[in-house]
Amino acid sequence: MPLLIFNMGSEMLYIISARLEAQRIPSQKCVKVLEDLIRSMHKKQFRDELFQTRNVPNSFAVRQLFDRLVHSSIMRLNVSSMDKLYDLMRMGFKYQMLRCSSADELLQVTATHLDGIQRLVATADVCELITETKALMLQTYTPMRPASLFAIKQELCRFFQDVRIRVSLLLEKGLQKPDGSIAICLDRPDATGSLPAGTIQYFDDDEMKQDGFFMIPRHVGFYTPDQLGTNMYAKPKSDFDTSDKKVVTYDTLPSPKQYDTTALDGINLLASLIGAPIASPEMKPFRVSLFDDCKEEEKIESVPTVRIDAQSMSADYKQSTSEIARCFDAKAISDSKSTEMDDLISLMDSVSK
Numbered sequence: 001m002p003l004l005i006f007n008m009g010s011e012m013l014y015i016i017s018a019r020l021e022a023q024r025i026p027s028q029k030c031v032k033v034l035e036d037l038i039r040s041m042h043k044k045q046f047r048d049e050l051f052q053t054r055n056v057p058n059s060f061a062v063r064q065l066f067d068r069l070v071h072s073s074i075m076r077l078n079v080s081s082m083d084k085l086y087d088l089m090r091m092g093f094k095y096q097m098l099r100c101s102s103a104d105e106l107l108q109v110t111a112t113h114l115d116g117i118q119r120l121v122a123t124a125d126v127c128e129l130i131t132e133t134k135a136l137m138l139q140t141y142t143p144m145r146p147a148s149l150f151a152i153k154q155e156l157c158r159f160f161q162d163v164r165i166r167v168s169l170l171l172e173k174g175l176q177k178p179d180g181s182i183a184i185c186l187d188r189p190d191a192t193g194s195l196p197a198g199t200i201q202y203f204d205d206d207e208m209k210q211d212g213f214f215m216i217p218r219h220v221g222f223y224t225p226d227q228l229g230t231n232m233y234a235k236p237k238s239d240f241d242t243s244d245k246k247v248v249t250y251d252t253l254p255s256p257k258q259y260d261t262t263a264l265d266g267i268n269l270l271a272s273l274i275g276a277p278i279a280s281p282e283m284k285p286f287r288v289s290l291f292d293d294c295k296e297e298e299k300i301e302s303v304p305t306v307r308i309d310a311q312s313m314s315a316d317y318k319q320s321t322s323e324i325a326r327c328f329d330a331k332a333i334s335d336s337k338s339t340e341m342d343d344l345i346s347l348m349d350s351v352s353k
Helices: 002-022 027-042 044-052 059-070 079-099 105-118 124-141 146-159 168-172 265-274 315-331 336-352
Strands: 199-204 207-213 247-249 286-289 305-307
Touching: 002 027, 002 044, 002 059, 002 079, 002 105, 002 124, 002 146, 027 044, 027 059, 027 124, 044 124, 059 079, 079 105, 079 146, 105 124, 105 146
Parallel strands: 286 305
Antiparallel strands: 199 207, 247 305
16 A cells, blocks of 8 residues: 555656646745645655555545545646546556566665655655655565565556556557557566576476576667656656646636545545645645646636646647547547547647657
8 A cells, every 4th residue: 555655646746746847837836735745645644544554445545545635735636637647647657567577676666756756845844754754665665575575566466457548658658558558678677586588497307407598579668777766757857848838817616526435444544634735825725727628617716726738739739639639529428438548648748748
């Protein structure tokens, strides 16, 4: 459970940080949002309860937890934007998990994630919370035997088994197949305690009589081994371009979504520990809409809206995406799942171009 939440949470912070910066949201608000989210995710009560939760819950329960987590800050997302953000978080961590050569490498990916979000903030108390989480993570998982870590990875694989959402960044680099599955790459270090891939050994009477080696075609990947867990949305490491167009409106904030009382008791407890954002007279809540076509559920006056136009590109791009969108609208009833995946590609295009 801690590996899932902290890694997906770090991916969430990477995405939110990139989108707020791309839309030129005031830096003071950006920092406030990130600090609120990190405080909620790494505060002691929530962290301790998280480490006591052994089993990985279903995706709906985890989605509910992150919904509460996101809205513990001054930022507000509607349901559609939150769903797409959650899909990006899942695919980002799934890709990195499957790229790990061995289960113990998940610990290094987690440590890299925690170091990455620590660089997003500078407040001493927030950085201290992350440091405490990292220390507890190493204290908990480092003494584990390889078989125990492998069992944890298998449980995470079951959680992501049916998640096949196409992401343009991964598709363009050949790291994801058209059907949404992750391309297994062989350019990673060999698993801990294993022989190099391609090694052949012949045994007779429990003795090795002959060995050999054959070359395996290597998949050209986007990341070098030491980059798993880093911020793939950061400008220095990618060609992501910020949109020049920013639409600022003053719409209203919908009421928080009410969930059925069918989630796991442990998830409900974790969600209750997140708490509400601390009121600040200088920082008023603002709404971030990741898509221009996101609909507002309800209207509540007095909350300014900052709308992020994720599709504000060139005229040719807007024309082509409009034609595609019309096709999607025609197929929405019969193929809603395909529409969801292609909407996600649009989001990644907004980040990567």
